[in-house]
Amino acid sequence: MDSERIKKYVFHFWQSDMHAHFREEEEILFAPLKDDKVQKAIEEHKQIKEQIDIALKSSGDEAAKQLLLLVNIVGAHVRYEERELFPHLEKTLTEEQLVSIGAQLKDELVKDEYADEFWIKTNNPVCLY
Secondary structure, eight states, rough: OOOHHHHHHHHHHIIIIIIIHHHHHHIISSSOOOOOOHHHHHHHHHHHHHHHHHHHHHOOOHHHHHHHHHHHHHHHHHHHHHEEHHHOOOSSSSSHHHHHHHHOOOOOOOOOOOOOOTSOOOOOOOOOO
8 A cells, every 4th residue: 555645635635525524514513512422523523633644744654554543533433423423413403403404514526536546446556455
């Protein structure tokens, strides 16, 4: 695995999508409810950003380790949101709140036009699968 290529993509994805996505969730979706489940998601956002910073500052085998840790942290966060947090919000918030939140959230598909598509399966030894 070429960690430097992946680190460049992680930086790009943070700048172009993930940072805004986290801010949108925190300022719109999580705003009406400040309970333990929401606080956990906000803390996980901070943990992900910290892990991105660590991974980007690492090199060699350490970078590969830190990138793998980042993958695991993000995966766990996505599972938490989908399995616990979002169902909790749907049960806890009023219908009016949910409609208002839905109207405020950007419902657009982000097209990632990153030039180095290293994740696409090829005969390239850098391929991830």
